[in-house]
Amino acid sequence: MIIDTHTHLYLPEFDNGGVPAVRRAVDAGVAEMIFPNVDLTTIAPMKALHEQFPSITHMAMGLHPTEIGEDWREQLAAVREHWLDGTQHVAVGEVGIDLYWDATFAEQQMMALEQQLQWAVDSAKPVIIHCRNGLDQTLEVLQGFHDITGVMHSFGGTDRDVDRVRSVADLYFGINGIVTFKNSKLRHTLPAITTSRLLVETDAPYLAPVPYRGKQCESAMLPATVAHIADTLGLPVSEVERVTTANARTLFSLPH
Template sequence: MYIDTHSHIYAEEFDNDRDETVRRAFEADVRYIILPDIDRTTRQSMLALAGQYPDNLFPLLGVHPTSVNASYKEEMKAFEKLLGQTTIYGIGECGIDLYWDKTYYKEQIVVFERQLHIAREMDLPVVIHSRESLPEIFAVLKKQHYNMKGILHCFPGNEEDARRAIDLGFRLGIGGVVTFKKSSMAEVVGKIETEHLVLETDAPYLAPVPFRGKRNESSYIPCIAAKIAEIRGVDTKKIQEITTNNAMNLFNLHSKSVDNKF
């Protein structure tokens, strides 16, 4: 069994075939899918979908850094109001994004730090989004004086960054980018032990080869595992076992029994 640790299949890109997409994932042996939150505009559809598949789809709550703007306080209020009211498996995705817009950089840090604090209080893993912002992310994480756990999603760094993230308590989220030519993610995967990796699609974005450029979905997870296996010179089965176990431990999914009805 595989786990997709990062998928936005509740997004409007899947409005016409969401159930078929979930079914295709199950048929590809991707039985568990983690749903990272974005903001108020998508949260209801995420929670509704998770409610439809409570044994297989697991939601997080959080505020994405690209959703931090002048009304960030209301955004945070809406997010925090739901904490404790609904079953969640982690906090996120949160972080810093300096690629799309730097206008609210300071606010992004405030919102990120607040979510790290909540994750600590609730003893939940945190899923971190980083784009053009790895040094800034590390600066924030270094200020946290407790044992963190979570994922640096779509890991954007080199081997040294990877070691740093692992030392801070994080797993590296490896997705479709690993299959692209000249990908630094492929280099990292060649050097970092599989015990520190988890698989993710980031659907609908970043589809792996041979689907590059198309809409991404969880059923493509085995392509990512196969590529990691090729890079590391081991069996895909081995990659599957280790990354699934990593994700099970991180999101505390051992008490779930895999639902085979599909």
């Protein structure tokens, strides 16, 4: 049994609203899935897919950093209304800093992240953090939230990056298909993360793990990543499944 802590099966890349993809995931041994939101347009399809599988899927609400633009305040206010509308969300997310494609709105991304971290604090919920080419800025914002809980989603950093994150907040690290890539250095970072702060994810439809490279990623592929992590750490697959499932239930307050 595994929990995919980060998957976007509700996106239009998946047929029939993602329903077949969820069923394939369950058949592959993925017991539960967490759907982080992206922007205002993804809320309705995310909710629709969750409503099809309410006992095995969970939602997070937030505004993705690449969606931050001139009208970010209005966008964020609208997303916040959904955060407060009484729907059950297990986390704030996904939120963060992404300067890979464009750094034009770096300052606005930092302000949006700060506001959404405050949502998490106010509601005693964890946060799902997206960080790409923006670790310095992410940690600068996190400095004001030492008691925050959450996960560095799609983590691909070094031992030093792990230490830098831990010096600011005691976060988990979400590991996905990146760890299986031929030239990935992430396998050398896994021991520094330790299994006590390890989560597994797909980030579907992106980052399909080996041996599925070149195909559209989906949650059913998660066992390949888990097997690679187990091999790297010299652990049984069952142990990686057990500890990452327990970690996910703890962080996101999922029922056992």
